Amino acid sequence: MTVRIGLIGAGGMGRAHVERIENELAGGRVVAVADLNLDAAKEVAEPLGATAYGSGAELIADPDVDAVLVATFGKVHAPDVIAAVEAGKYVLCEKPLATTPQDCIAIMEAEQKVGKKLVTVGFMRRFDPGYQEMRATLASGELGYATLVHCRHRNPSVPEGYVTRNMIDDTAIHEIDTCRYLLDEEIVSVRVDAPRSTSRRFDHLRDPLVLVARTESGVLIDDEVNVNIQFGYSIECELVMEAGTIRLGDQNTTVTRDSHGNRNPICRSHVDRFHTAFNQEVQQWIRAVERDEHTGSTSWDGYAATCVVDAALESLESDGREVTVSTIDKPAFYA
Ligand SMILES: NC(=O)C1=CN([C@@H]2O[C@H](COP(=O)(O)OP(=O)(O)OC[C@H]3O[C@@H](n4cnc5c(N)ncnc54)[C@H](O)[C@@H]3O)[C@@H](O)[C@H]2O)C=CC1
Numbered sequence: 001m002t003v004r005i006g007l008i009g010a011g012g013m014g015r016a017h018v019e020r021i022e023n024e025l026a027g028g029r030v031v032a033v034a035d036l037n038l039d040a041a042k043e044v045a046e047p048l049g050a051t052a053y054g055s056g057a058e059l060i061a062d063p064d065v066d067a068v069l070v071a072t073f074g075k076v077h078a079p080d081v082i083a084a085v086e087a088g089k090y091v092l093c094e095k096p097l098a099t100t101p102q103d104c105i106a107i108m109e110a111e112q113k114v115g116k117k118l119v120t121v122g123f124m125r126r127f128d129p130g131y132q133e134m135r136a137t138l139a140s141g142e143l144g145y146a147t148l149v150h151c152r153h154r155n156p157s158v159p160e161g162y163v164t165r166n167m168i169d170d171t172a173i174h175e176i177d178t179c180r181y182l183l184d185e186e187i188v189s190v191r192v193d194a195p196r197s198t199s200r201r202f203d204h205l206r207d208p209l210v211l212v213a214r215t216e217s218g219v220l221i222d223d224e225v226n227v228n229i230q231f232g233y234s235i236e237c238e239l240v241m242e243a244g245t246i247r248l249g250d251q252n253t254t255v256t257r258d259s260h261g262n263r264n265p266i267c268r269s270h271v272d273r274f275h276t277a278f279n280q281e282v283q284q285w286i287r288a289v290e291r292d293e294h295t296g297s298t299s300w301d302g303y304a305a306t307c308v309v310d311a312a313l314e315s316l317e318s319d320g321r322e323v324t325v326s327t328i329d330k331p332a333f334y335a
């Protein structure tokens, strides 16, 4: 069976997903594209022979669409995700699932009403081979339990429209989910420190920031978010256990050695650093839809991450006070 996919949001991520579905992955075809900017939808749809729509609602109602990929802005994800769930269609929704806990709860309620897990959140790092190995090492127990996780999320630069809260709700949300995934437990409190800002930023931005979070069992996580680092896209993570540590390797597999020393190329963006992870994420989603199964992170994962984001934003607004993460009880449906 070929999974007939409808894409909502024909921007950067939407186009990157279309490209991989059409040219790198198996089992799926993009049959419809929706964007509020109908010209953008047409530009993506026409070369594929797909139908273009001016709204997500029309695309979701199309009987030729089996499954929906949502790649619009986070704050407008919820209505389309809920409509797709109510139509009984599987959804791969780019991160964040939604920008408020209330919207995430509405998504979880819709899913529970339908009685089936239909929503996967686009936390693609869960499909990165490095993070997967780190998780397996911890789970094996060979090096004992985890005590600390050190993370660094560095982007070369960000556009002017990117504001300070995006350091957390758009960027650090990846480490929030990744640490929950690695440690298999919830984050219960968080604070945000704001060191001296770099001059290489737009004036309105506080950059860098450091999130310091604590999990249920007491693991301490620190995450340096630094989005105008200039030199490239650099993601680092080290998990400290009782009898050893494991960290992500550097960005590429080859290292040049010459009279300047040892060096490897630096990635420019998430697109090249997480190419394999994105492909795995979307490929496994397509295969799971074929089998009528859920894969990847759930709506609960999207909700839990958004609650940590909210607590971190509250800390940022209150000069770095430690804030307790407040959530509803986890529904048995997501156990
Ligand atoms: N996993 C990752 O590493 C990354 C994930 N993302 C996520 O992907 C999503 C999209 O981001 P980008 O592609 O960078 O944004 P973008 O701005 O390039 O594209 C968004 C598109 O959605 C359309 N749109 C907005 N509201 C809409 C609505 N209600 N209905 C239909 N179309 C609508 C816009 O017209 C635009 O074409 C965001 O949730 C973002 O956080 C983005 C970059 C990397």
Ligand SMILES: O=C1[C@@H](O)[C@H](O)[C@@H](O)[C@H](O)[C@H]1O
Residues within 6 Å of the ligand: 155, 170, 171, 174, 227, 270
């Ligand atoms: O999700 C992403 C972007 O939205 C975000 O703006 C970047 O900071 C991240 O590195 C990227 O993975």
